[in-house]
Amino acid sequence: MEFSAQSPKTLNEMPSAGDPAAADSGVTDPVAIEELEATLAHRFAQAELLERALTHSSLAHERGAAEPEREDNETLEFLGDAVVGMIAAEYVFRRYPELLEGDLTRLRGALVSRRHLAEVAAELKLGKYLLLGRGEEHSGGRAKTALLANAMEAVIGAIYLDAGLEAARKLIEARVIAPVIGPLRQQLTASGGMGDFKSALQELLQAQKQGQPDYRTTGEDGPDHRKQFFVEVRVGGTALAEGEGRTRKHAEQDAARRAIDKLRGDNLQVAGEAE
Numbered sequence: 001m002e003f004s005a006q007s008p009k010t011l012n013e014m015p016s017a018g019d020p021a022a023a024d025s026g027v028t029d030p031v032a033i034e035e036l037e038a039t040l041a042h043r044f045a046q047a048e049l050l051e052r053a054l055t056h057s058s059l060a061h062e063r064g065a066a067e068p069e070r071e072d073n074e075t076l077e078f079l080g081d082a083v084v085g086m087i088a089a090e091y092v093f094r095r096y097p098e099l100l101e102g103d104l105t106r107l108r109g110a111l112v113s114r115r116h117l118a119e120v121a122a123e124l125k126l127g128k129y130l131l132l133g134r135g136e137e138h139s140g141g142r143a144k145t146a147l148l149a150n151a152m153e154a155v156i157g158a159i160y161l162d163a164g165l166e167a168a169r170k171l172i173e174a175r176v177i178a179p180v181i182g183p184l185r186q187q188l189t190a191s192g193g194m195g196d197f198k199s200a201l202q203e204l205l206q207a208q209k210q211g212q213p214d215y216r217t218t219g220e221d222g223p224d225h226r227k228q229f230f231v232e233v234r235v236g237g238t239a240l241a242e243g244e245g246r247t248r249k250h251a252e253q254d255a256a257r258r259a260i261d262k263l264r265g266d267n268l269q270v271a272g273e274a275e
Contacts, residue, residue, distance in 0.1 A: 046162050053158035058133030073154035080157030087172045114149040121148035197256035215252045231255045
């Protein structure tokens with residue numbers, strides 16, 4: 001999905017941390033709060049949780065001594081990541097009892113991927129509600145995939161703290177899972193796996209100029225009718241990840257998927273700083 005920056009409706013003009021007005025600026029507008037709560041289908045009993053979920057670290061750092069009590073959304077993001085992962089795992093486990101662990105993992109991975117969460121955040125128009133520092137504002141932070149995904153997780157974490165697991169489940173199932181689970185399941189059935197991770201890994205490595213991936217079977221386990229294969233993917237002599245599956249092909253796809261997650265995870269902090 002292609003994101004576009006939107007003009008904020010929820011921020012007052014944000015002065016620098018040295019400005020005397022800094023301490024009472026940047027508060028979300030009540031009308032905008034009601035608008036967002038309606039979109040989320042959740043009215044916060046603790047409004048400060050919603051504001052914190054929308055506060056990027058750039059603003060908290062920028063305000064510094066002027067507002068030492070202001071907290072950013074990073075720890076709420078951490079919590080929300082765990083909540084959405086658990087809800088997604090439980091959902092696919094209960095809905096598709098016929099699937100093997102590897103396929104359930106692929107479904108969950110697609111549901112909680114940062115790209116998908118950023119798309120959900122864009123559909124909810126979270127970008128226009130974000131509380132950003134000047135630098136992030138000027139660099140188009142409201143449209144950045146990483147910031148949108150982080151905000152989505154933070155909002156989920158905030159709803160969990162405000163009203164519990166069932167309230168968070170309601171949002172996750174309605175906005176994160178329901179719109180895409182059908183097509184994802186169809187893709188799984190049609191292709192025998194959630195996408196071609198081997199091709200995706202090759203493209204990622206080529207983009208990073210790291211060479212071609214090499215897949216090696218490292219082991220087998222179990223009786224013939226329930227054989228489990230283990231495959232390691234390497235690049236330039238360095239092991240990236242190991243996968244497993246009921247066939248070598250599935251194990252290679254699983255290894256590629258894990259390698260992609262590892263590479264993106266390793267580069268996440270750098271990418272965030274670059275943005």
